[in-house]
Amino acid sequence: MMAVTAKAFQLWRSRIAPDDTVSDVCRTAGIKRSTLAQQLVRGKVSVGTIIAIARGYSRDPVQALGEFDGYRDLGFGLRPPTDAELVSQVSSIDILRLLVARSEDAERTDEPIGLELAPFPHRNSVRAWVEAIDPGDLRQSLAARTGVARQNVSAQLTAGRLSPELAVEAARIAGVSLTSGLVVTGLLTPGEGGWPGDARGRALEVLTDIELVQLARDRLEVLGKQLRKAELDDGQDQAIWENLG
Amino acid sequence: MGEPGMSVVAIQWLALAACLLGAAIRLPDVVRGRGRVVFTALLLLSVAVGLSLEPIYLAVDRLLGGVNLANLAIRLCLYAVFVLLGVRMVAAFKAPRARKFIVGPLGIAVLAATVAFTVYFFFQSDLPYSDTGLTAFADQEAVEHYSEAGRLYPGYVAACLVGPALVSVVNRNARFLHRLAGAFLALGFGTVTVFAVLELFNVELAAGMIILPFSAILCVVLGLCLIWFSKRRAARSGGRSNLLAQ
CATH class of the missing domain: 1.10.260 (434 Repressor (Amino-terminal Domain))
Structure with a gap:
C-alpha cells in the first residue's frame, strides 16, 4: 500500500x-x-x-x-542509523575533501578532522543508501514483498527516487531503522527520523585510511558512470536540437 | 470522386497554417544562420500543401500556363522536403542504418527513379485545363502512374524514419518533449508509409485519400515544433547542470 x-x-x-x-x-x-x-x-x-x-x-x-496501516511498526522500529547508512549519506565531494584533509594532517594528531559536511539528502542519497543496506538481494525481495515490478524498483532507484512504501519495506528487509528510508528520500528530516546531527561525522572518523580510499574510489567510479551517461544524453539532445531545432 | 467534404478541406487549411507557423517561429534563428534546412523544408511543405488547396492551386496554375504544372511543382517540392527532412532526421536520431538507406546508392536510386517517372508520366498525361489534384483526369493511365510514382520516394524515406523515431520514443533517458516529438514524427512517417503501401495494393481510400497524408503532415510539423520548443526552453534555462555540484 x-x-x-x-x-x-x-x-x-x-x-x-x-x-x-x-x-x-x-x-x-x-x-x-x-x-x-x-x-x-x-x-x-x-x-x-x-x-x-x-x-x-x-x-x-x-x-x-505509525497510526496508519502499513506503517504501524514505524515507531518501534526506530533505531540509530548504522555506520554504513551514515557514510552513504555523505556526498562524494565531501568524501574526497576528507581524504585531502587527512593527507594534509602531517602530524597524524589523530584528532578528528572537523569537516563541515554538506546537508543531505544529496544527489545520490537514495541509491547510496540502498547499496549500503543491501544484504545481497534487496531489489528482488523488495519487488517480491511489495508486488512492485522489479524494473519499476530499478527505474525508481536510477531516477534517485523511492516511494515511501518501498523505502520502509527496504528498511524492514535490511533490518535497519524503519525511518531511514524516509530520511534519505527527504520525506523526514534527519532529526525526525532519529539521525543524530553529528553522526555522519563520527561515522567518517572511524573509517581507516584504506576504507576511506576505497570508498572514494567507489564513489568516483559511480560519478564517472553518471557523467558518461549524462554526456551521452546530452549528446542526443544536442543532435536533435542542432538538426531539427 | 466528388467534392471533398468540409472536414477534409479544413484539415488541409489546418496543415497549411501549421506549416507556415512552424516556419515562422524558426525565422529569428534562420536570420542568424541557424536551422535553415528544416526551415526550407517547412517552406517547401507550405508550398506543397498550399497548392493542394483549390483556390490557391487555380490561381497559381493560371500563372504557370493552366496546364497543371502546379501539380508537378507539388510533387517536386514534396520530394525535396523528404530529402531535407530525411537527412536531418537520421542525423538528429543518430541512425546510421537509416542514413545509409536514405543518402546511400539505394536512396538516391529511388529518388532518381521517382523524379524520372513523375516527370515522364506528367508529360505523357493529357491535361488540357487546370484541375486541383488532377481528379478530372484520374481515369487516364498515365495520370494513375503519375500519382503512384508520387508516393514512391516519400513512402521509402518515411519507412526508413519510422524506426529511428520509435527508438527515440522508447528511450527512457530522453527528455519527455523529445519522446513526445518522436511519437508524433513516428506517427506521421508511419502514416505516410501506410499510405504508400495501401496505394501499392490499390486499396480504395475515398476520403482517407486526403485525410491520411494531411494528418501525417500535421503530425510531423507538430513534432518539429515540439523540438523547436524544447530547444528554446533549454536555451532559456541556460547552460548544462553541474553534475559535480553536491
Missing part, C-alpha cells in the same frame, strides 16, 4: 484537528488545498501529506505515520 486510505486519514484528521476544516488543515500544514482534495478523491492520501500535517500541528511525524 503506497499511501494511506482517505477513510483512515479522515479519522486521524478528526482526532488531531477536530474543529478545523480541510482548508484550515491545508493552511496549517502549508500544502495546497487542491493537492489534498485530489488525493481524497482518489481515496489515497500521500505520506508526504500526513507528514506535512503532523508537522503543522506539532505532532511527531513518525508517530503520526
